[in-house]
Structure formats: C-alpha cells, structure tokens
Amino acid sequence: MNEKEFPHLLHLTPDPEMIATIHQLTSHYMMRSTLPFSLGKDEATYVEYGFARFADASTCTVRADEPLVLLAAAQWTEVHYRSSYKLFAKQIHLHEPSSNGFENFLALCISKAFAGAGGRRLNEVFAFSAPMGSRPPAWAKQHAELVGLYRAEGGPGATVEVGTVDVAGPAPASPAVTLGVNAKSAGETVAWLAHALHAPVCFPHASMGPDLLFLLRTLDDGRLVWVALQAKYSTGKDGTLSRYFLRKAIRSVTPSKFFVDKDGKPFSPAANPGLVTRTLELLEGLPDRRDDAGKYSLLRVVASFPAETNLKRCMEEDPDADGHPIACLSMKFIKQFTKGFSPVDFLENMENKAIGRGRITGKRTREANAPGPSRRKRLKI
Incomplete structure (x- = not known):
C-alpha cells in the first residue's frame, strides 16, 4: 500500500474509529519507532485494506509493523485526516509506560x-x-x-x-x-x-x-x-x-x-x-x-x-x-x-487554565488557613 491508495481506503472505510486508530498507530510509530498498542484478533479488516498482516494465520493474530506501509499511512493522515501535532498536543498530559505525552x-x-x-x-x-x-x-x-x-x-x-x-x-x-x-x-x-x-x-x-x-x-x-x-x-x-x-x-x-x-x-x-x-x-x-x-x-x-x-x-x-x-x-x-498550529494557541490556553486553577487553589488555601472562632473545630483532610 502506498500513500495514493489511502483515499480509496477512506471511501471503503467510513468508520471513523478505524481511521483514528490508524492515525494513532502511525503517529506514534513515526515518533518512537514502536506501536502504542496491538491490534486484536478481530481486526481482520485492517488486513483486507493492506494496513496490517496476519502474524499467525492459525490464531488470526493481526500485526501492523511494515515500516513503509506505516510511513505511507502517516503521510496520508497528516494531510487528509489530522496532524500528528494535534494528536500529541491532545496527549501532552499522558504518561504511559511505553510513551510520554510531554x-x-x-x-x-x-x-x-x-x-x-x-x-x-x-x-x-x-x-x-x-x-x-x-x-x-x-x-x-x-x-x-x-x-x-x-x-x-x-x-x-x-x-x-x-x-x-x-x-x-x-x-x-x-x-x-x-x-x-x-x-x-x-x-x-x-x-x-x-x-x-x-x-x-x-x-x-x-x-x-x-x-x-x-x-x-x-x-x-x-x-x-x-x-x-x-x-x-x-x-x-x-x-x-x-x-x-x-x-x-x-x-x-x-x-x-x-x-x-x-x-x-x-x-x-x-x-x-x-x-x-x-x-x-x-x-x-x-x-x-x-x-x-x-x-x-x-x-x-x-x-x-x-x-x-x-x-x-x-x-x-x-x-x-x-x-x-x-x-x-x-x-x-x-x-x-506553535501558535498557529491546530489547535491554535494550545499552550497559551493550557497555561491560562493552569494559572486559573492555581489562583482558585491559592484562594481556598488562604481561606482554610485564615484564623476563625476559637470554638471552630479543625477537620483533618
């Protein structure tokens, strides 16, 4: 499969979940030379469209590990579906054993x-x-x-x-x-x-x-x-x-x-x-x-x-x-x-939200530590 064949794949596969899965797999592969997860035994559709192969015909285990196929898929999804920047921006907070979003x-x-x-x-x-x-x-x-x-x-x-x-x-x-x-x-x-x-x-x-x-x-x-x-x-x-x-x-x-x-x-x-x-x-x-x-x-x-x-x-x-x-x-x-990349102003918006949460937390902390009536009981939290 090459990049030119992916429009055909999209027309044959209106399932957005499948395209999203391909995008996530290819983006992570291009970043780390490894896949974030494996396809299940019930994912034979990926084989039909040339994106994956049967690693074990007897167990119907499906594997997507052909570098040139993954590269072609990455090139197509980057232009016609969603950018890798958008994916990694949305996952910036994730910390997993095999991959760190930040x-x-x-x-x-x-x-x-x-x-x-x-x-x-x-x-x-x-x-x-x-x-x-x-x-x-x-x-x-x-x-x-x-x-x-x-x-x-x-x-x-x-x-x-x-x-x-x-x-x-x-x-x-x-x-x-x-x-x-x-x-x-x-x-x-x-x-x-x-x-x-x-x-x-x-x-x-x-x-x-x-x-x-x-x-x-x-x-x-x-x-x-x-x-x-x-x-x-x-x-x-x-x-x-x-x-x-x-x-x-x-x-x-x-x-x-x-x-x-x-x-x-x-x-x-x-x-x-x-x-x-x-x-x-x-x-x-x-x-x-x-x-x-x-x-x-x-x-x-x-x-x-x-x-x-x-x-x-x-x-x-x-x-x-x-x-x-x-x-x-x-x-x-x-x-x-990255200001103009989609999502636009992503880091600026994240920073503003963090500052806002900090102000709220700080206010609550000050209120909690403020002196009160001598009879007020302090609760351990």
Missing part, C-alpha cells in the same frame, strides 16, 4: 524548529544560564540544525554519515523512516549513541537519566553538539518548578551521572557490564564535535510546563564539573512557534 510533544516541536534550511538560532530556542561571573557560550548565538548520524556501511569501523532532518512535509524526512527511537534497553541506547540506529532523536532507557537525546550542528562552523533534555510536565509551586524536581532534572542531564543512581551506584546490566564507561566513550567520540561545550560536547537542557524553569535557583548545586553548558527550553518560544 516528551513526544517536545520532540516534535524541537524537530520542527531546528529542521530545514537555515535551522534556528540556539539562544532563541534555549535560555542559557551560566554561573556567576561567566557567560553563555559564544556558539549559543549561532543557528543550528537537527541532524542524524549513522554508520553508512554498518559495523564499528564504518564511516559516520550526517543526515539532515526535514519535518516541514506531511511526515519527517530524516536518515531513518522515523523521527525517534524508543530505546527499551541500555543496549539500544548505546547502539543509538554509536550511530548504529538512523533515527535523529533517542528516547533513552529510563536508567540513563535524560528523557530525550539528539544532535545539533551549528551552521557557521559545522560542529556537532549532543543535547540531553529532561522534560517535566508539572504545575510546580507558585508557577515555578520546585527545587526538588529542578535538582533531579539537572542531575539527570549531567554526563557524569548517566546510568548512575542517586546513591552513586552505576547501572550495570549483565549484557553491558561497562555501560557507564562505554557511554562516556561514545559521547566523547562524536566526530566534528565542539571542543567548547564541555568534556563531552553536550548541552544540558531542562524543559518544564506549565511551571517555569528557573535554573538560577540551583546553579550553586550543579553537579557538573566538566564545563557542560546548561539551558532551559524557552516555552515562550515554543508557544509562539
């Missing part, structure tokens, strides 16, 4: 911002912070583009190629079919760091620390920099991400803490006994990397919404000792950048 939303927005000719100025997207007496890196003023690295011939000795990403069309155009890869294991994360997987964005194994990993290339000098991002979907305290969550977020994107738990114990599965050392070696082995972005050429980023990120609150507690720059994702930029 992470998906940010990955899509960042890829759109840094894709295409000319890229985007780094300090337009990221609000850099620096210790007292120092300044953000000079390259923060450069334009950068999202790229994907991959070994052209396979194997550790193969030449590493750089592929650009374009998400201006109905589906992302990148070195891979998909935009991201959902690393279900430490081994998959290492494989992505070693450029064995073509997807430009990695959702690393939970034990690593960051929520997103990707590479940016500064356009003035062609140098590469890793980006490790931690995403916090939180209302925070008084509209600001709490110090507790901020400290955890900063730690999670610091290279010396990758695959190391809060007690300093390294995560070392049997399949990857030297995981921490290998991870740092791969970071340091990045070709054409910046030598003015810390020991491992990595930009640390914290993103939060609707709560704001104030990095200055924890700069004195920064665990990094290797000179890696740090920034917060400018949600002001993201709001402006």
Whole structure:
C-alpha cells in the first residue's frame, strides 16, 4: 500500500474509529519507532485494506509493523485526516509506560524548529544560564540544525554519515523512516549513541537519566553538539518548578551521572557490564564535535510546563564539573512557534487554565488557613 491508495481506503472505510486508530498507530510509530498498542484478533479488516498482516494465520493474530506501509499511512493522515501535532498536543498530559505525552510533544516541536534550511538560532530556542561571573557560550548565538548520524556501511569501523532532518512535509524526512527511537534497553541506547540506529532523536532507557537525546550542528562552523533534555510536565509551586524536581532534572542531564543512581551506584546490566564507561566513550567520540561545550560536547537542557524553569535557583548545586553548558527550553518560544498550529494557541490556553486553577487553589488555601472562632473545630483532610 502506498500513500495514493489511502483515499480509496477512506471511501471503503467510513468508520471513523478505524481511521483514528490508524492515525494513532502511525503517529506514534513515526515518533518512537514502536506501536502504542496491538491490534486484536478481530481486526481482520485492517488486513483486507493492506494496513496490517496476519502474524499467525492459525490464531488470526493481526500485526501492523511494515515500516513503509506505516510511513505511507502517516503521510496520508497528516494531510487528509489530522496532524500528528494535534494528536500529541491532545496527549501532552499522558504518561504511559511505553510513551510520554510531554516528551513526544517536545520532540516534535524541537524537530520542527531546528529542521530545514537555515535551522534556528540556539539562544532563541534555549535560555542559557551560566554561573556567576561567566557567560553563555559564544556558539549559543549561532543557528543550528537537527541532524542524524549513522554508520553508512554498518559495523564499528564504518564511516559516520550526517543526515539532515526535514519535518516541514506531511511526515519527517530524516536518515531513518522515523523521527525517534524508543530505546527499551541500555543496549539500544548505546547502539543509538554509536550511530548504529538512523533515527535523529533517542528516547533513552529510563536508567540513563535524560528523557530525550539528539544532535545539533551549528551552521557557521559545522560542529556537532549532543543535547540531553529532561522534560517535566508539572504545575510546580507558585508557577515555578520546585527545587526538588529542578535538582533531579539537572542531575539527570549531567554526563557524569548517566546510568548512575542517586546513591552513586552505576547501572550495570549483565549484557553491558561497562555501560557507564562505554557511554562516556561514545559521547566523547562524536566526530566534528565542539571542543567548547564541555568534556563531552553536550548541552544540558531542562524543559518544564506549565511551571517555569528557573535554573538560577540551583546553579550553586550543579553537579557538573566538566564545563557542560546548561539551558532551559524557552516555552515562550515554543508557544509562539506553535501558535498557529491546530489547535491554535494550545499552550497559551493550557497555561491560562493552569494559572486559573492555581489562583482558585491559592484562594481556598488562604481561606482554610485564615484564623476563625476559637470554638471552630479543625477537620483533618
């Protein structure tokens, strides 16, 4: 099945539930190279229309896992049904074992911002912070583009190629079919760091620390920099991400803490006994990397919404000792950048609702804590 055959599918299938299912499956596959759920044994209709296949004829188990079919479906639904942005915007609050709504939303927005000719100025997207007496890196003023690295011939000795990403069309155009890869294991994360997987964005194994990993290339000098991002979907305290969550977020994107738990114990599965050392070696082995972005050429980023990120609150507690720059994702930029996407003003409306709820909560708290008659009984709630 190709993109041109999907109008025929729609005419044959007026069932909106089926089209919605196809849209959800393809959008998540394009984002993470994995499917959010499986089709049941009673979904033979998907096979009839060429979207799925029988994985086991004896049990009639249906599976949709052909990359080119999923790509064609994604391209068609993006134009003729509903955008992936709209889907991920509506799911921004969802947090499931196999997928996180806020992470998906940010990955899509960042890829759109840094894709295409000319890229985007780094300090337009990221609000850099620096210790007292120092300044953000000079390259923060450069334009950068999202790229994907991959070994052209396979194997550790193969030449590493750089592929650009374009998400201006109905589906992302990148070195891979998909935009991201959902690393279900430490081994998959290492494989992505070693450029064995073509997807430009990695959702690393939970034990690593960051929520997103990707590479940016500064356009003035062609140098590469890793980006490790931690995403916090939180209302925070008084509209600001709490110090507790901020400290955890900063730690999670610091290279010396990758695959190391809060007690300093390294995560070392049997399949990857030297995981921490290998991870740092791969970071340091990045070709054409910046030598003015810390020991491992990595930009640390914290993103939060609707709560704001104030990095200055924890700069004195920064665990990094290797000179890696740090920034917060400018949600002001993201709001402006996505302002015209459908649903229009989505982030602005969400933020206003969060502020409204905060005011109501604050008022009720003040009323509850106000002094009353001495005979009034306090109820434990």
